[in-house]
Amino acid sequence: MNLKQLEAFVRVADAHSFSGAARELYLSQPTVSAHVAALERELGCTLVNRSTKEATLTQQGHELYMYAEQMLAVERRIEEHFGLERCRKTLRIAASTVPAQYLLPRALAVFRERYPRERIKIIETDSAGAVEHVLEHRAEIGFTGTVLDSRHCIYQPVYRDELAVVTPATEHYRSLAAQDIASWLPHEPIIMREEGSGTRRETELLLERMGIDPASLSVVATIENEETIKRSVASGVGVTVMSLLAVATEAAAGTLRVHPLGAEGGYRDINLVLDPGYLRTATAEAFIEIVRGIYGGSAHR
Structure with missing residues (x-):
């Protein structure tokens, strides 16, 4: 297996479709399908359930996803360390409605001014969905209006x-x-x-x-x-x-x-949600620093 195959697999999982993954990766759909099929042959199991509506992960697919995201995160850290800007990836943030609509736009504006070449994808969901995205590594960081899972996530008040x-x-x-x-x-x-x-x-x-x-x-x-x-x-x-x-x-x-x-x-606190065992990229850390700088957590208590 190689990182291109793992990246194709992760994008299919995130987009719930092969065509969506192909658009994000600027590849043809057959190429993305071939990458995932090659992984399945090598691992000897089905990773993705294919249907006319959407692509969903099997149990083995969920297990691979956790490892694949970690490997891609390491790749991103290496690229950032050596200044390979042409290889920039999209920072994915999962946020519940209130932070997504009323807090993050200001942080996005500052981030865009400081890092104009970076890309961000905001996944607006509810608090439970934001935590799920973080735990499944479909987003590097999350924002919620309540604390739902204190066993596996770190919640840091920001507003x-x-x-x-x-x-x-x-x-x-x-x-x-x-x-x-x-x-x-x-x-x-x-x-x-x-x-x-x-x-x-x-x-x-x-x-x-x-x-x-x-x-x-x-x-x-x-x-x-x-x-x-x-x-x-x-x-x-x-x-x-x-x-x-x-x-x-x-x-x-x-x-x-x-x-x-x-x-x-x-x-109530609006919380930054993190997976303590996940290796975040420098881009994610930069965005977190901006949010803390703007809202200051305890400064709004």
């Missing part, structure tokens, strides 16, 4: 976020502003984020601290997309709990009303 109840900007909700949120929230229609979302997990923990059983709420919709949630709230579908980062523009414009959660607050 202190605040959650608040968000409602339509109507007279009804203005009249509730002076009342304890716990007294009226259980009687309102609720819009929740999807399962696996860091915001949802932190919302449920927050409600329990407020003495509200999440299971007792009248959940009228479960929505994945932040923009859809905001428009649904503005249209009167229900109320929600949301990061202040996500709703800052609408709150300033008066189209949505924010109800802070008082002195105890709905605070």
Whole structure:
């Protein structure tokens, strides 16, 4: 086997297709297929399940993926050490919705200014998906709004976020502003984020601290997309709990009303997620340094 074959295999796994891997590698699809087939012949097993919809890894494929990514990471470190810029690879970052949409763009701008020849791919998913990408080495680093797996990952806070109840900007909700949120929230229609979302997990923990059983709420919709949630709230579908980062523009414009959660607050950390046993590239370390420099972790507490 050789590194070209392993790289083709890894790209097929990441893209879930041979054609997608071919586009990323600037190779023909038959060439990518031949590389993977050669690996399968040499190892004596099937690595990729092929179907008309997508390519998925077999159990043996998942096992090889872990080793292959490590070998490619070593190759990248060698290239970077000796200044082989023509061999630059794409830095893959998996991030849940809030950091992907509201924190990373600023870091990307600084990174682009300092390292204009580097390439970055942001994989927007939920917190559970971001952790999965890091653990399976489909992303070098991740960002989540909650802590899900403390056994295998390192979570490093990079931003202190605040959650608040968000409602339509109507007279009804203005009249509730002076009342304890716990007294009226259980009687309102609720819009929740999807399962696996860091915001949802932190919302449920927050409600329990407020003495509200999440299971007792009248959940009228479960929505994945932040923009859809905001428009649904503005249209009167229900109320929600949301990061202040996500709703800052609408709150300033008066189209949505924010109800802070008082002195105890709905605070949670946005975390950098790392696999401690994974050899990260210098590019990944540079991006991490920029994020820490901008947000400073404890500086936002």
